[in-house]
Structure formats: C-alpha cells, structure tokens
Amino acid sequence: xxxxxxxxxxxxxxxxxxxxxxxxxxxxxxxxxxxxxxxxxxxxxxxxxxxxxxxxxxxxxxxxxxxxxxxxxxxxxxxxxxxxxxxxxxxxxxxxxxxxxxxxxxxxxxxxxxxxxxxxxxxxxxxxxxxxxxxxxxxxxxxxxxxxxxxxxxxxxxxxxxxxxxxxxxxxxxxxxxxxxxxxxxxxxxxxxxxxxxxxxxxxxxxxxxxxxxxxxxxxxxxxxx
Amino acid sequence: xxxxxxxxxxxxxxxxxxxxxxxxxxxxxxxxxxxxxxxxxxxxxxxxxxxxxxxxxxxxxxxxxxxxxxxxxxxxxxxxxxxxxxxxxxxxxxxxxxx
Numbered sequence: 633x634x635x636x637x638x639x640x641x642x643x644x645x646x647x648x649x650x651x652x653x654x655x656x657x658x659x660x661x662x663x664x665x666x667x668x669x670x671x672x673x674x675x676x677x678x679x680x681x682x683x684x685x686x687x688x689x690x691x692x693x694x695x696x697x698x699x700x701x702x703x704x705x706x707x708x709x710x711x712x713x714x715x716x717x718x719x720x721x722x723x724x725x726x727x728x729x730x731x732x733x734x735x736x737x738x739x740x741x742x743x744x745x746x747x748x749x750x751x752x753x754x755x756x757x758x759x760x761x762x763x764x765x766x767x768x769x770x771x772x773x774x775x776x777x778x779x780x781x782x783x784x785x786x787x788x789x790x791x792x793x794x795x796x797x798x799x800x801x802x803x804x805x806x807x808x809x810x811x812x813x814x815x816x817x818x819x820x821x822x823x824x825x826x827x828x829x830x831x832x833x834x835x836x837x838x839x840x841x842x843x844x845x846x847x848x849x850x851x852x853x854x855x856x857x858x
Numbered sequence: 859x860x861x862x863x864x865x866x867x868x869x870x871x872x873x874x875x876x877x878x879x880x881x882x883x884x885x886x887x888x889x890x891x892x893x894x895x896x897x898x899x900x901x902x903x904x905x906x907x908x909x910x911x912x913x914x915x916x917x918x919x920x921x922x923x924x925x926x927x928x929x930x931x932x933x934x935x936x937x938x939x940x941x942x943x944x945x946x947x948x949x950x951x952x953x954x955x956x957x
Binding site: 793837840 | 875878882886891894921924925
C-alpha cells in the first residue's frame with residue numbers, strides 16, 4: 633500500500649541519504665521530535681497562570697490523571713506517567729497520518745506490537761513486584777476446584793491481550809489510511825475533507841482505547857485477586 | 859467521557875469504544891490458543907519425537923475459545939457496571955461533567 637502513496641517525505645530523505653531506514657521508524661522519530669519540542673517549549677516558560685500551550689497540556693494531563701485516579705484509585709498515581717505517555721505518544725503518531733505526505737507509524741504492526749509487548753511485560757512486572765509469588769492467585773479464578781483449568785484459560789487470555797491491542801490499533805489506523813487514499817483517488821479534496829473530521833475522532837478514540845485497556849490491566853494486576 | 863463536554867459526542871465515543879474492544883477480545887483468545895497448541899505440537903515432534911498432532915492443537919484451540927468467551931464475559935460485566943453507575947441515583951449529569 634505504501635506504493636500507492638503519491639509522495640512520502642522520508643522516502644525522499646532515504647533516497648538522498650542512500651539508507652534504508654523503514655518509513656514507520658522515520659515517522660516514529662518525527663512524533664518523538666514533536667513531543668520533545670512541545671516538552672521543551674512548555675518547560676521553558678512555565679508560569680503560575682498558564683497560557684497557550686501550557687494551558688492545553690495541563691487540561692489534557694489533568695483530565696487523564698483524574699480519569700486514572702477515579703478508576704484505579706490512589707495507587708493509580710504511580711502508574712499514571714506510563715499511561716499518559718502511551719496516550720500522548722499514540723495520539724501524536726495517529727495524527728501524523730492525517731498530514732499529507734506522511735504515513736501514520738501506527739499503521740504498521742511493528743510499532744504497535746512493540747508497545748503492546750511493553751504493556752504486557754509492565755503490568756506483569758508490577759503484579760509480581762506487588763504480590764510476589766501470590767500473583768498466581770490472579771490466574772486461578774474464584775473456585776479452588778476449577779483452579780487448574782482456570783490457570784490455563786487465564787494464561788491464554790492474558791497472552792491474547794497484547795495480540796488484541798496490536799491488531800486493533802493496526803487495523804483501525806491502516807484502514808483509515810486506505811480509505812483516505814481511495815477517496816482521494818475518487819474525488820480529490822472534496823471527499824477527503826469531511827472524512828478528516830470523522831477520522832480525527834476515530835484516531836483519538838483508538839489512542840484512548842490503548843490508554844484505557846492498559847489501565848484496566850494494571851488495575852487487575854494491582855488489586856486483590858477476586 | 860473525558861474531552862467531550864457534549865453528551866452527544868460522549869455517547870458516540872462510548873459506543874465506539876464498546877464496538878471496538880469486544881469483538882477483537884473474543885477472536886484474539888482463539889488465535890493465541892491455536893498458536894500455542896500448534897507450537898506445542900511442533901516442538902513435541904521436534905524435541906521428543908512424540909506424534910501428538912493434531913491433539914494438542916485441538917485441545918489448546920478449545921481452551922483458547924473458552925478464554926475468548928471469558929474475555930467477552932468480563933468485558934460485558936464491566937460495561938454493565940458502568941451503565942449502572944451512569945444511571946444510578948447519585949450520578950446525574952453534574953457528576954458526569956466532572957469525569
């Protein structure tokens with residue numbers, strides 16, 4: 633599908649430099665650069681009365697923190713930085729796909745798989761750190777008689793979490809990119825402008841889902857087993 | 859939800875969230891079960907020379923389907939709880955605006 637793109641900026645850079653860095657890596661670096669720049673800009677002029685960019689980031693991050701604390705409880709504050717980073721990073725990468733000449737890095741399975749595997753390792757690590765060997769109780773279900781069966785089922789169900797996280801984000805974002813491309817072939821600009829508004833909403837929601845589900849997994853790992 | 863002040867957008871976002879999560883949770887359990895079973899069969903043959911094909915794959919596939927249904931069951935329980943909380947007596951629109 634990348635062949636169908638009329639122009640990708642980083643293809644040109646790859647050609648000019650004579651390197652073969654994959655496109656999604658270039659655009660991930662672009663998202664990181666944007667976020668670092670925003671961080672430096674906001675940090676350089678912090679003020680008590682927030683204005684402009686600082687105001688915007690305070691609204692977003694405060695809203696997310698309140699959401700996490702109401703859902704996970706006070707201990708959610710310790711895991712909040714990771715969740716907030718996931719959301720902001722993914723939403724930036726999703727929006728990059730809307731810029732003409734750019735491709736969303738999340739439209740590639742590798743980016744999403746890396747993040748999903750990280751989430752999987754992170755919540756299991758926190759669960760083991762919090763409960764020690766007793767973490768296995770989270771896998772055994774409520775009834776003692778069914779514990780051996782539930783152990784296998786829960787094991788499969790936990791392994792399926794990174795898979796579903798990866799495929800959901802990949803499928804949605806890739807699908808949106810393809811729809812935009814096809815509509816652009818059919819009726820340039822005229823048909824794509826309304827779709828931009830729809831996809832702006834859809835991409836935010838996809839990033840939000842990638843933020844909510846790890847939050848639910850972390851909650852499950854941190855709270856008592858059943 | 860969070861960034862949407864208008865009730866209309868919040869409802870749409872809730873619906874999209876439900877539709878986006880629940881289907882894939884069921885399917886992914888099945889796939890992981892099948893994949894694990896296939897890998898177990900493969901290595902049982904390779905390392906121990908046991909001819910288990912296709913029994914481990916089928917058994918793990920059944921367990922994977924069970925895990926998928928369990929995922930959907932847990933999701934449904936969670937959505938139900940949230941619906942009840944949103945409709946509850948102490949949680950009216952003013953409460954929702956705070957979220």
